Amino acid sequence: MTTISVKGGPNPVPGARQVYALAWPMTLKAIFLHGTVVIDGFLLSSLGEGALAAMGLAAALGGIVLGVIFAFSHAMQIRTAQAFGGGDLVFLKSVLASGLAVSLGIGVLGVAMILIWGGSLIGALAPTPEIAHQAQLYLSIFTIVIMGEAVGQSIASFFNGCSRSKLPLYGYLLSVPINVGSSIVLIHGHLGLPAFGVAGAAMGSAIAITVQATFWSLLLLRTNDHLRRVAGWHNTTFLPTVKRHIRFALPIAATFVSATLATHVCSLIYANMSLNGFAAMTLIAPWNLLAGQVAMQWTQATGILVAQLLGKRTPEDVLDRFLSRAWMGAFVTAGIVSMIFLAMCLSLDWIYPNLEGETRAILFGFLPILLVIQFPRATNAICGNTLRAAGDTVYVMHIFVWTQWAFRVPATALLVLYFDAPAFWILSLFLWEEVLKFPAFHRRLWRGDWKRSDVSG
Structure with a gap:
C-alpha cells in the first residue's frame, strides 16, 4: 500500500x-x-x-x-x-x-x-x-x-x-x-x-x-x-474497484434521488391547494433551498472531516471531542438560518410588494415553523453525515426514504386532497418529518459503532 x-x-x-x-x-x-x-x-x-x-x-x-x-x-x-x-x-x-x-x-x-x-x-x-x-x-x-x-x-x-x-x-x-x-x-x-x-x-x-x-x-x-x-x-483491478465504489455510493445517491422525487410529488399535490396557499408554498421553496445551504454545508463539511479522521483511525475520544465542537457550530448555523427567515418574514411587504395581502399573511404565518425546524434539521444532518462518513449508508437511506414516502408524501396528500388543510399545517409536515427522524438518527449515533468503522475497504 x-x-x-x-x-x-x-x-x-x-x-x-x-x-x-x-x-x-x-x-x-x-x-x-x-x-x-x-x-x-x-x-x-x-x-x-x-x-x-x-x-x-x-x-x-x-x-x-x-x-x-x-x-x-x-x-x-x-x-x-x-x-x-x-x-x-x-x-x-x-x-x-x-x-x-x-x-x-x-x-x-x-x-x-x-x-x-x-x-x-x-x-x-x-x-x-x-x-x-x-x-x-x-x-x-x-x-x-x-x-x-x-x-x-x-x-x-x-x-x-x-x-x-x-x-x-x-x-x-x-x-x-x-x-x-x-x-x-x-x-x-x-x-x-x-x-x-x-x-x-x-x-x-x-x-x-x-x-x-x-x-x-x-x-x-x-x-x-x-x-x-x-x-x-x-480492489486489485479497476472493475472491482468501480463496483466497490458503486456499492458505497448507491445508497447515498438513492437518498438524494428519493428526496428530489418526494419534493416533486408534493409540489404536484400543492397545486390542489387554494391559489394563495399554493403561491406561498411555491415562494417559500427557493428560500428554504438557498438559506438552508448555510447549515447544510456545515454538516456536510463535518461529514468530510469525520471521514478523514476515520481514515486516519483516530481514537474515539478525539472523534467525540471533534463532533461535540461541530455540533455546537451546527446549532449556531441553524440560528443564523432562523434569523434569515425572521428578516425575510419581517420584510415581506418590501420583498413581495405586488403579492395579495392574504398570500403575504400566509408566508408570515410560516415563521414559527421556519424558526424551529432549523435546529432538529441541523442535528439530524450532523448524525446523517457522520453515519455516512462511517459507511453506514444503507441505514441513513432507510431513515430518509421511510419518513418521506411513508409519512410526508401520504400526509401531504391527505391534508391537501381530503382535509383541505391550511398551508401552515402542510408546511408543518417538514417539521414533523424531522421529529420522526430524530430518535432513529440519534440512537444510532449514540451507540458509537461508527467510531470503530474501518473505512479503508
Whole structure:
C-alpha cells in the first residue's frame, strides 16, 4: 500500500474553525449552483411566458440526469475524504478514477435517453408546438451541460474531500459571470450575433460549464498529477474497484434521488391547494433551498472531516471531542438560518410588494415553523453525515426514504386532497418529518459503532 503524509489536512483534533474553513466555500458554491437557474429564468422572462415554459420543461428533464450526477458526486466526496484521511495514494487514485467513470457513465446514459425519448416526451407535455420546438432545441444543447457537469462535479467533490473546497468555488467565480454575459448576448443577439432566444440561454450555460470543467481539470492535473504514476488499484483491478465504489455510493445517491422525487410529488399535490396557499408554498421553496445551504454545508463539511479522521483511525475520544465542537457550530448555523427567515418574514411587504395581502399573511404565518425546524434539521444532518462518513449508508437511506414516502408524501396528500388543510399545517409536515427522524438518527449515533468503522475497504 502506497501512503503519503497528507499536507493541508485537518489537525489531529480539528474543531469549528476547520469545519468553517471547509464549509464556507462549499456554501457559496451551492448558492451559485442553485442561483444560476434563477438567473436563467430572469434573463428569459423578457421573452414571455412561452420562453419560460420551454426552458422549464427542458430543464426539468435535463435536471433529472443532473440530479443523479450530483447525488453520486456527494458520495464520491465522502469516499475521497476516507482515502485522503488515510493517506493512501492507491485508494485516492481509485476513488478519483471510479467516481469519474461512474459519473461519465450516468452522463452518457442520460444523454442517450434524452436524444432517444426526449423529443417525444416534450412533444407530449408541451402546451403548443412552438414551445415544444424551443424546449427540444434547448434540451439538445443542454446535453453539453450534462456531460460537463459529469466531469466537473466529480472533480469538485474530489477537491472537497481533500479539504480543498476553495478550488471548486474558483470555478464558479469564473463560470457564473461567463454564463450571465454569454446568455445575455446569445438570447438577445448583441455584438452582431443573431438572437437565439431560449436556445441562447442553453448555449450560455454550455459555454460556462465547458470553461468551468476545463478549469477544474487543469487544476486537478496541477495539484494531483502524481496520481497518474501510482501503480495498482484499491480492489486489485479497476472493475472491482468501480463496483466497490458503486456499492458505497448507491445508497447515498438513492437518498438524494428519493428526496428530489418526494419534493416533486408534493409540489404536484400543492397545486390542489387554494391559489394563495399554493403561491406561498411555491415562494417559500427557493428560500428554504438557498438559506438552508448555510447549515447544510456545515454538516456536510463535518461529514468530510469525520471521514478523514476515520481514515486516519483516530481514537474515539478525539472523534467525540471533534463532533461535540461541530455540533455546537451546527446549532449556531441553524440560528443564523432562523434569523434569515425572521428578516425575510419581517420584510415581506418590501420583498413581495405586488403579492395579495392574504398570500403575504400566509408566508408570515410560516415563521414559527421556519424558526424551529432549523435546529432538529441541523442535528439530524450532523448524525446523517457522520453515519455516512462511517459507511453506514444503507441505514441513513432507510431513515430518509421511510419518513418521506411513508409519512410526508401520504400526509401531504391527505391534508391537501381530503382535509383541505391550511398551508401552515402542510408546511408543518417538514417539521414533523424531522421529529420522526430524530430518535432513529440519534440512537444510532449514540451507540458509537461508527467510531470503530474501518473505512479503508
